[in-house]
Amino acid sequence: MFLEKVADDAELLFLGREYPLGLAYFRPRLHKAFAANAGLRDEAAIRRGLERAEFVKKEIEALYYLKRYRTLRKRYVPDA
Incomplete structure (x- = not known):
């Protein structure tokens, strides 16, 4: 589970480069979100956090493609 968290952190940080407000805006908020959940010990709560990270990844990808x-x-396209 620890490796999943590290992989999610790395992927989110990589995707944050393309965040509309930039990496300087995204990185401190990402760190704050992971730090807020650093003390979780319940496996169900950790799973919910990882699912939320997946959701955020998909949202950032959608913003990138848009x-x-x-x-x-x-x-x-002229006049678009």
Whole structure:
């Protein structure tokens, strides 16, 4: 379970580079969220935290693809 947490942390940090407000905004909030849950010992609570991390990853990916779509549309579709 510890390795899952570390992997989620690394993936979220990597995805945070493309966060609309930037890594400087995202990184302290990510650290704060993980620090707030550092004391969890109940396996069910840890699982819920990992599920929430997966949800956040999917949301950041969606923001990335939306940003990419809008950029390409501006570039190739006139008057968009």
